[in-house]
Every structure is written in structure tokens, then in C-alpha cells.
Amino acid sequence: MPAVQASGLVKKFGELRAVDQIDLEVRTGEVFGVLGPNGAGKTTTLKMLATLLSIDSGRAEIFGVDVAAEPHRVRQLIGVTGQYASVDEDLTGAENLWLFGRIQGLSSKAARATASRLLEQFGLTEAAERRISEFSGGMRRRLDLAASLINRPPLIFLDEPTTGLDPRTRGQMWNTIRELVDDGCTVLLTTQYLDEADQLADRVCVIDQGRKVAEGTPDALKSQVGDSTLQLELAPGADQALARAVIVRVLGEEPVATPESGRLNVALAVADRAADVLIALREAAVSIVSVSVAKPTLDEVFFALTGHGTADGPAATVPGQSTSSLDGTSGLDGSASFDGSASFDDSATEVAR
Amino acid sequence: MSTVLAEPSLVRPKPAPPVDPAAAVARAKSRVGLRETVTQTLAMAWRALKKMRRNPEQFFDVAFQPLLFTAMFAYVFGGAISGDVHSYLPLLIPGIVAQTVLTTCMATGTQLREDMDKGVFDRFRSLPMSRVAPLAGPMVADLVRYLIAATLTYAMGLILGYRPGGGVLGVLGAIVLAVITGWSIAWAFTWIGTIARSARSVQGISMMILFPLTFLSNAFVPAKTLPGWLETFTKVNPVSHLVSATRDLANNGVLTAQVGWTLLTGLVVIVIFLPLSVLTYRRSL
Numbered sequence: 333m334p335a336v337q338a339s340g341l342v343k344k345f346g347e348l349r350a351v352d353q354i355d356l357e358v359r360t361g362e363v364f365g366v367l368g369p370n371g372a373g374k375t376t377t378l379k380m381l382a383t384l385l386s387i388d389s390g391r392a393e394i395f396g397v398d399v400a401a402e403p404h405r406v407r408q409l410i411g412v413t414g415q416y417a418s419v420d421e422d423l424t425g426a427e428n429l430w431l432f433g434r435i436q437g438l439s440s441k442a443a444r445a446t447a448s449r450l451l452e453q454f455g456l457t458e459a460a461e462r463r464i465s466e467f468s469g470g471m472r473r474r475l476d477l478a479a480s481l482i483n484r485p486p487l488i489f490l491d492e493p494t495t496g497l498d499p500r501t502r503g504q505m506w507n508t509i510r511e512l513v514d515d516g517c518t519v520l521l522t523t524q525y526l527d528e529a530d531q532l533a534d535r536v537c538v539i540d541q542g543r544k545v546a547e548g549t550p551d552a553l554k555s556q557v558g559d560s561t562l563q564l565e566l567a568p569g570a571d572q573a574l575a576r577a578v579i580v581r582v583l584g585e586e587p588v589a590t591p592e593s594g595r596l597n598v599a600l601a602v603a604d605r606a607a608d609v610l611i612a613l614r615e616a617a618v619s620i621v622s623v624s625v626a627k628p629t630l631d632e633v634f635f636a637l638t639g640h641g642t643a644d645g646p647a648a649t650v651p652g653q654s655t656s657s658l659d660g661t662s663g664l665d666g667s668a669s670f671d672g673s674a675s676f677d678d679s680a681t682e683v684a685r
Numbered sequence: 686m687s688t689v690l691a692e693p694s695l696v697r698p699k700p701a702p703p704v705d706p707a708a709a710v711a712r713a714k715s716r717v718g719l720r721e722t723v724t725q726t727l728a729m730a731w732r733a734l735k736k737m738r739r740n741p742e743q744f745f746d747v748a749f750q751p752l753l754f755t756a757m758f759a760y761v762f763g764g765a766i767s768g769d770v771h772s773y774l775p776l777l778i779p780g781i782v783a784q785t786v787l788t789t790c791m792a793t794g795t796q797l798r799e800d801m802d803k804g805v806f807d808r809f810r811s812l813p814m815s816r817v818a819p820l821a822g823p824m825v826a827d828l829v830r831y832l833i834a835a836t837l838t839y840a841m842g843l844i845l846g847y848r849p850g851g852g853v854l855g856v857l858g859a860i861v862l863a864v865i866t867g868w869s870i871a872w873a874f875t876w877i878g879t880i881a882r883s884a885r886s887v888q889g890i891s892m893m894i895l896f897p898l899t900f901l902s903n904a905f906v907p908a909k910t911l912p913g914w915l916e917t918f919t920k921v922n923p924v925s926h927l928v929s930a931t932r933d934l935a936n937n938g939v940l941t942a943q944v945g946w947t948l949l950t951g952l953v954v955i956v957i958f959l960p961l962s963v964l965t966y967r968r969s970l
Contacts, residue, residue: 397710
């Protein structure tokens with residue numbers, strides 16, 4: 333029996349169809365990733381499945397239990413960790429877990445034991461007696477996830493579990509998610525990060541403007557855009573037509589000109605082929621200012637799948653180089669703390685001018 | 686020593702058996718039982734009490750209003766209404782008690798609204814818990830507030846020279862009645878808390894209801910001095926019943942039919958607004 337079986341899900345907010353005819357099947361024991369930019373309908377879909385929003389049309393079952401008809405039973409099968417920590421600011425870590433344990437029918441003693449076990453498991457023992465308002469962002473997320481695991485639900489919803497976390501905390505969160513799966517849990521997570529889906533998910537679906545535009549394994553998704561992208565900046569006055577011809581000859585792939593003048597992006601099936609391109613360009617006497625090889629961003633996946641970039645930002649192909657950092661919420665530019673680590677995480681090796 | 690940097694341990698203290706979806710589905714109950722509802726309500730009350738203890742500034746209005754209003758009203762209106770301050774006190778104190786308790790009800794509504802806007806309510810909504818508990822829990826904790834408000838008013842009266850004829854038992858009875866009534870009527874404000882868009886609007890709506898109810902009653906002046914139509918209104922105003930019942934208890938030590946009317950009003954409010962509150966809370970999902 334699938335963990336999640338949903339068909340034709342629709343959610344309308346006024347005129348806006350936030351979720352429009354989405355079908356999902358999540359198999360028991362897998363990590364399923366819902367990938368999409370801000371406002372695509374990821375969170376809305378998740379909230380409908382988690383009984384937090386009513387379903388306008390379509391139906392959904394969690395382990396065969398109908399979400400609309402038996403929400404109370406569904407709530408006993410799921411754990412939900414939201415985008416914003418849903419724990420009580422005025423209580424301490426231990427008090428929060430105790431409270432949620434009591435609400436779920438544990439005796440006072442069992443609730444205390446569970447709380448201390450979870451605090452230890454999530455490395456929060458020393459913060460147990462501190463109020464949440466004194467917690468760092470990463471600690472809050474961990475406590476939030478711990479709170480979702482009190483009654484060991486077989487299905488866990490994670491809404492953008494690592495948005496806004498630094499790379500280290502992000503890695504810890506990934507490990508924790510893998511442990512959950514080893515434990516027999518099924519995980520449905522939403523993310524804006526292609527590499528997160530790649531790292532964790534067995535299967536992903538891509539959502540754009542409330543509709544599902546693709547579904548499959550992360551590898552299948554990536555193969556549509558190549559393993560990585562070669563980004564070239566030609567020297568002023570260099571022959572762009574010649575450069576294009578050389579690239580097509582070497583890779584058999586048409587480069588894409590980016591909004592910045594003199595820049596070309598080419599999908600690489602294998603990152604090693606970048607060297608071939610550079611040698612060929614040099615032999616053709618096309619001079620370049622900078623070169624980088626990066627993993628494809630969500631923007632590029634989107635472009636490949638939908639023919640347009642993410643709705644809320646320019647096609648920022650190089651993390652951290654988006655024109656405006658204030659509205660640069662597209663793909664990888666999502667958060668300040670992640671911005672700084674983009675080159676680290678994406679192994680973008682930039683050869684500066 | 687930084688806890689932020691502590692690695693979450695990958696080894697569990699006790700390896701638990703793997704999660705079994707089929708067993709979890711079989712275990713899942715389709716509704717919340719009465720015992721669970723009570724446990725959950727008490728857990729929510731515990732949460733509210735913890736929050737009260739950690740944010741004592743929210744007791745400011747509860748503590749300040751009876752002190753300030755009792756003194757102010759006594760010295761300003763005492764001479765005009767009853768000839769002198771001292772003879773006004775038996776009329777005034779029960780009126781202030783009623784007013785204070787009703788104002789405290791308003792805080793119940795505004796705080797619920799504030800609380801519901803916080804992230805933690807998303808978790809309460811996603812947990813398999815009774816839909817009454819998140820509303821009733823804070824109200825159980827609020828009993829403390831009503832008790833403080835009513836007690837402080839009588840204390841202030843005693844300081845100003847009020848000597849209740851009903852004795853200790855009469856005053857205790859009056860305090861208990863005020864607490865029960867406040868708690869019952871608070872359900873109406875809880876409902877406002879669940880329908881309003883913000884804590885501010887809860888406050889606005891509540892004031893609009895409370896001001897006429899408390900002032901167009903016999904709380905501060907003898908009803909006989911009012912024009913006929915207004916006197917009729919004060920007679921059916923539930924606040925008047927609470928004030929009269931409190932006066933009978935505290936000043937004369939007698940249980941009158943007014944106590945019955947007051948309790949009946951409270952019951953009617955609960956019967957109407959408890960289900961309405963739960964309904965809107967459910968809908969807000």
C-alpha cells in the first residue's frame with residue numbers, strides 16, 4: 333500500500349489555483365521530494381495531505397486512510413515539520429517535547445523519558461532547559477523535527493527542512509532524514525534545492541505554478557539538463573559565433589547565451605568534457621575572461637522543463653551573482669546563510685580573471 | 686562549550702523496532718475519547734500557566750484595574766450618588782468586581798487570537814488531539830486571573846473602608862460566583878478570538894460589547910435613577926444580575942434568585958459559544 337496516494341488535488345485561494353490537479357504516489361519506505369520555486373504550490377500540497385488545509389477537489393489517502401473523511405486517524409500516522417518552527421517560544425526544549433508527548437497520550441513519566449531520548453538523539457541535551465526563544469535557527473529546526481517523531485509516525489512531512497540553514501547544520505539534517513528512512517519511515521519533503529533532492533530523494537516531482545511538470549528519479553531529471561553546466565565569459569571583442577561553433581563541434585550541444593553579455597552556458601553530460609571545450613577554444617584563438625563548472629541549478633532544470641525560468645527571479649545561473657540580493661529568492665539564492673556556501677556546496681570551481 | 690556545534694548522535698540509546706505502517710493504521714483511533722480530552726485540556730492549561738509565570742506583565746491589567754478604578758470611582762462618584770464615599774462602597778465594589786471580571790474575559794479572547802497566529806498552533810492542528818483542548822486549556826488557566834481580579838477588588842474596597850455585611854463567607858461566595866461567571870462568559874470572547882483577524886480587532890469588538898453592558902447596568906448607579914426605558918434594559922442586562930447577586934452575597938450574606946439568573950446566563954453563554962468556538966477553530970484549518 334502506498335504511503336501517499338493523491339489524485340486530482342486542487343486548492344483555490346480566490347481566483348488563484350495554488351494547486352491544480354496534482355497527482356502523487358509516494359511508496360512506503362522511500363524519500364519523495366517535491367521540487368519547485370517559491371509559490372509553486374509545494375507547501376499548499378503538503379498542508380492538504382497533512383490535514384492542515386481542506387482539499388477543494390480531488391482525493392488523498394495516507395496508508396489507505398482518506399484524508400478528508402478521517403483526518404483524526406491521518407493525524408496519528410503523520411509527523412509534520414513546517415517551514416517555520418512550530419514549537420512554543422516561551423517553553424524550554426524539554427517542556428515542548430513533554431507537552432506534545434502528553435497531548436499524544438503518553439503518561440507524564442513516559443513523555444519525560446521520550447523528551448530526553450529525543451533531545452539526546454538530536455544533540456540538544458544541553459539546551460533542554462533553555463527557552464526556544466534563545467535557540468539558534470538550526471536548533472529550532474532540530475527540535476521541531478524531534479517534536480514530529482514523538483509517536484514514531486510512519487510518514488513524515490518535511491517542508492523545506494534546510495531552507496536558511498548553514499551547510500553544516502544542513503548536512504546534519506540530511507543525516508537525520510536518512511536515519512529516519514533506515515528506521516522504516518517514509519518521508520515526503522519539499523525543497524527548492526536540486527542538490528537536496530538529489531542527495532536525499534529516491535524520486536522527485538517538479539511543481540510549477542500549481543501543476544506537476546515532471547516526475548522521476550533525480551538522475552532522470554538531471555539527465556535532462558546535464559550533470560553540470562559549463563559557464564564561460566568571453567573576452568570583449570571575442571568572436572561569439574566562432575565560440576558557439578567550436579562548442580557545438582566538441583560537445584554536440586548548443587550553448588545558451590545568458591542575459592549578461594558575452595556569457596555562454598553549456599550543459600555538460602560529464603564535467604570532464606569542460607577541458608576539451610577549453611582546449612578547442614584556445615586552438616581557435618577565442619579568448620575567455622572566466623570559466624566555471626557548476627551543478628545545474630533549479631533555474632536551469634526549470635528552463636529545460638518549462639521553457640521559462642523560476643517565476644520569482646532572473647535566471648541567475650551563478651549563485652551569489654544575481655542582480656539583486658533583496659529579491660533574489662530564486663533557486664539557490666534563497667537565503668543569506670546559504671548564499672555564502674553556494675560555491676562550497678555546489679563545487680563551482682571558478683577560475684577568476 | 687557550545688551546544689550548537691554538538692553533533693547529533695548517530696547511535697540510539699535503545700534500538701527501537703522499525704516503524705510499521707500497517708500496525709500504526711490498525712492502532713489509529715477514529716475519535717478522541719473523553720479522558721484524552723481532559724488530559725489534553727489539562728496539558729494545555731499547564732502550558733498557559735507556564736506562559737503566565739514567564740510573562741508576568743500580562744497580569745498588569747488584571748492587577749491594576751481593580752485598584753485604580755475602585756479608588757477613582759469611589760472618590761469621584763461617591764458624594765454625588767450616595768452622599769459620601771463610605772456609603773457608596775457597598776454599591777460600587779460588586780459593580781467593579783463585575784466590570785473587572787468581564788474585562789479579564791476580553792484578555793482571554795485577545796490572547797487566544799495572538800496564540801493562534803503562532804507557529805505552534807500549526808502543530809496543535811496537525812496532532813491527533815481534541816479540538817476543544819486548545820481553547821479550553823487556556824481558559825482553565827484563566828481561572829487564576831479571575832480569582833486575582835476579584836480578590837484584589839475586595840481587598841482594595843476593604844482598604845477604602847468597605848465593611849461587607851455578608852462576612853467572610855458572603856465575600857467568598859461572591860468571589861466564587863464572579864469567577865464562575867467570568868469563566869462562562871469568556872467563551873463568548875473565545876469565539877470572537879477564533880473569528881477575528883487580529884488581536885487588535887478582538888479587543889475592538891470586545892470593548893464595543895463590554896462598555897455598554899457594564900455601564901448600562903446597575904453596576905455604578907442605582908437603576909431607579911435612570912429613565913424608564915433604560916431601567917428596563919438594565920433589568921434584563923445579565924451584568925445587572927451578576928452585580929445584584931454579588932451585592933446580596935457580599936453585603937447581606939444571602940443567596941437570592943439573582944444567583945440563579947447569573948448562573949443560568951453563564952450556562953446559556955457556554956451552550957451557545959463553546960460549540961461555535963470549536964466549529965470556527967475546526968474551520969480555520
